[in-house]
Amino acid sequence: MASPATQHDSDDDDVFAEAFSRYKYKNSFNENTWEEEFDKIPMFMKSVPEEIDPKEYPELAHIQAILHDEDRTPEEKAQSLKNEGNEYFKEKKYQKAIVAYTAALKNKYDDQDLDTVLLTNRAAAHFHLGNMRSALIDSTNAKKLKPQHLKALIRGAQCCIELRNFAAAIQWCEEGLQAHPSDKKLQDLRTSADKHKRASERDARKAKLKEKKLNNQKDALLSAIKARGIKLVKSVKPRDSGSDGEDDNEGSSTALAELSLEGLSSQQATGAQVFLNEQDLLNWPVLFLYPEHQQSDFIAAFCENDRFLDHFAVMFGEELPSWDADRKYHLQNLQLFFEDEEKQTLYKVDPETSLLKVLQHKRYFVKAGTPSFIILVNGSSFWKQYLTGKKTRAM
Structure with missing residues (x-):
């Protein structure tokens, strides 16, 4: 008597044989003309045709070409x-x-x-x-x-x-x-x-005119910045802790940037950049930082003649920021500063002041084309902690 395993193998063989009988080979010889097809294979030919048609005998044509190539x-x-x-x-x-x-x-x-x-x-x-x-x-x-x-x-x-x-x-x-x-x-x-x-040629002329216009706008923009005495900076190297004195400009390590559009590109994701409006007023991208909450605000076009208070009235008007859980960022509570990194000094800015007046301050340097400012809540515990050990001056 067959073991269960042997019986199982036998059943599988029967199933395979039944399935095998239902299928035909693919790409095989035709069952009616297989002898003629078989005779066309060079290895099994009984005789070689006098004239070899490459389409009818492709393999034989290739072999013949190889054999007679040297001839x-x-x-x-x-x-x-x-x-x-x-x-x-x-x-x-x-x-x-x-x-x-x-x-x-x-x-x-x-x-x-x-x-x-x-x-x-x-x-x-x-x-x-x-x-x-x-x-x-x-x-x-x-x-x-x-x-x-x-x-x-x-x-x-x-x-x-x-x-x-x-x-x-x-x-x-x-x-x-x-x-x-x-x-x-x-x-x-x-x-x-x-x-x-x-x-x-037409496109080239248009591109040339556009480039000329952009260059004129660039020259006008850079001239306006220079005329206002606004300083762009490449980098700021902190001074030694022993250095002090607001009017001490000797040995300054601030690297002023050459006026160029490359030095005016904002680091903000918006790609905003300072521009001259139709009234020839500079409009700057401005960044406000809230270190207590690690938050920020970004104004893409802050006109140089605008007061900070004008923007604060919108930013902290009827609706306070969502991250202000204690609801303490009211206009009357805010203090505005800019930081002189080289002298490690915070300058307090009166919100009634215009942006241009701050940018023209002798210790203000515009980095990456984006003026930035710090906003704190006056008298808060964070305000006391943040200002501890820092030098502060009125602008």
């Missing part, structure tokens, strides 16, 4: 490789076509017509792959061999258009039309190249 002339080898490349090209296998055409060109023979065709065909394969510079090089070399070769002239013009060298494309077309004045393809390419050239 063929370089030109015959090149011609064979060209045909192989053409087949690949028809199948849109452009990379393989390039390999075949390249191998054909390596054969040493004296046939400029064949070389021209191989170069033009390879240029076409490169073109379809998007290798425009390689395609242009092959087209140029083909034209050197045959200056009037139509396909080379057309392909060269096409490559120049794709490379946006419209003047060169027009030249290719004009050379081609001298030899083939009625060719519609060259005529269309000439029209297209001229249209693109005029559009490109």
